[in-house]
Amino acid sequence: MPQQPVLSDRLANVPASPIRKLVPYATEAKKHGVHVYHLNIGDPDIKTPDVMLQVLRTWDRNPIAYSQSQGEPALIDAINRYYRECGYPFITQQHIQITTGGSEAIFMGLFSVTNPGDEVIVFEPFFTGYNSQVALTGAKFVPIETTITNGFHLPDKKMIVSRITAKTKAMLICTPNNPTGTVYTKEEMDMLVAIAKEYGLYILSDEVYREFVYDGTTHVSLLSYMKELPDQAIILDSLSKRYSLCGARLGMLVSLNAKLMQGVLRIAQGRLSSGLIDQLMASKLTEVSKSYIEGVQKEYEKRRDVLYDGLKHIPGVTIPKPEGAFYAIVGLPIDDAEDFAKYLLTTFRDNNETVMVAPASGFYATPEKGKNEIRIAYVLNVDALKRSIEILKKALLEYKKG
């Protein structure tokens, strides 16, 4: 009798995206003419700089050939200039690996510093994409909880150190934080760097939202500690949010660790290159005016204000004031945020409109945590955001009645 093979156990461990798994319900609602406000995914409505789109309109290369594995030279050069202008002149071209989206930078970072079963400390809630990459690399997350009550800032050193074992290889952080909007202070970054030094850990720092900090806050980058721990500091970065290039799949892994960079380049050779067109388009970032980034930052700050002011007055709703990025974790006066998110898409309608949000439980590694929370991405313009808040408010009332 012929045998049937079975799929790998590890495939079953790759999680579905909690951001995307409700998409079929949204698609169904739209089919019936319902307008859905998308607060569920960090896909900005901000325009991509026109100087980049001009690269497409004037395209004259043919054929569309492979780029180089490390990255297209024009883009590496532009990124190098970017970090120099950020105040880190010690970053040179050999410290930069162009990746196919920030996701690939996360994969490369985790793969490089862990063997299967090795532990990586991560502060939950955290960006759901980390779960996918940790499942693909076979590393193990050790989640340390941060809570809505203190705006998701870090616990003290003693608490963090208590979770370090012989298998701990790294800490993975994200500041400004997706999904919480928290920006780690200088004291918090000092503490993390001290722990890394003391216990010989890598720090992987996801700084995709570096420019998006509000209320005059300064972002404290791991880059400013890089010369102190040259072999242990790894920056994970992306162009997606900075230039509204989500669909261009471009990120970077940056480190002063030469052996790491050689290894990462070998991984990159295995997939030949990132996209040529996307890279040549993005290489025009050097021609994007400072006012573009400032304008984007101001726009998100305004939206943050609208969201915060709109939600904080709804009875039972908890929202720490987001300090950066364009996300907020919002506590709701309900038991099951996933059920509520489905309800929004399948049942609730206000003037034939509804909103889509991401249940926050998918951003926690620990089961049962964040069950009454949602993540909101405030990537809609002020009017759409105001209307979304109004819908959420009404839906909460209706849902609790039901």
Next chain:
Amino acid sequence: MPQQPVLSDRLANVPASPIRKLVPYATEAKKHGVHVYHLNIGDPDIKTPDVMLQVLRTWDRNPIAYSQSQGEPALIDAINRYYRECGYPFITQQHIQITTGGSEAIFMGLFSVTNPGDEVIVFEPFFTGYNSQVALTGAKFVPIETTITNGFHLPDKKMIVSRITAKTKAMLICTPNNPTGTVYTKEEMDMLVAIAKEYGLYILSDEVYREFVYDGTTHVSLLSYMKELPDQAIILDSLSKRYSLCGARLGMLVSLNAKLMQGVLRIAQGRLSSGLIDQLMASKLTEVSKSYIEGVQKEYEKRRDVLYDGLKHIPGVTIPKPEGAFYAIVGLPIDDAEDFAKYLLTTFRDNNETVMVAPASGFYATPEKGKNEIRIAYVLNVDALKRSIEILKKALLEYKKG
């Protein structure tokens, strides 16, 4: 004293690309004004169809937003039509996952059917990129040798079956073959399918060069066996070579196994999407005329003839007549093909020109195999190819003298 962490053992196991590792020597030669003919990498000089480039020139979407994780609907639809026109109407949209290059399809396929340490049978020499993906997934290749003497066709069933163990999960094949140019016959495909059924193995079939077969040969696709072993057949495909889109990073994984496709989609969600621009550009493949593909096929057949006729008369050179794809493994009358490849780039000049070839040892998993062989990609026009052969011939004479 502060501790220093160490990089993972598995990072050291990710191989450098043997196709790309000589690049620095080529760069150096070019800096000194030497013209280098690139026979080392399958990056075609054939033009990308203009109807695709028109998508760039008339680009009007802004911002550049994420695409869907399964793939941009227009591209999935186009690919679906393509397979239907190839004669496989049972392939529908749910059986297609768009991947970021064929490399990602290989990763997804290997990850899905193996747990770390599980074995995958592969026929060597094989595409070097497989080594990277197997290192990333922690699976283990069991190489079965094919040899230049019978044109790299498969050994008999008994030999293959003798390498199956309790840990064997799959066979990974490539037809038309990179790097050998071999096209498996119906008898060979029948045998592989019979083995897969009898021993409960997956077959991963890389058919990136499906259209490139010569001398009136018919390509026998695993697709034509798919309904016989719906859960076990997995097609790995790419648009790179078919439409000269190497730099667009688009491939596909195709299977009738619903559970596999769900798992693969979850992996895809972890990296959000493939590039939007590349996908919209490639979705115009439905408007590419049949004569484009036929013209490309004829052009490669002509080049194959030039290469074969040119090389077979050089004393000591062995070249089986390539049946498909645009590669040939060529045996040279020397001991160390890598040393010869370096010599070409660093020392040999003919009228200030030289050629770059890929040492074949990197295409073997077994150490010491293929040491006197090179892989040639005949991706240059006939004149450049003739000149390259002339240079190779002269260089061999000079090298042997030295």
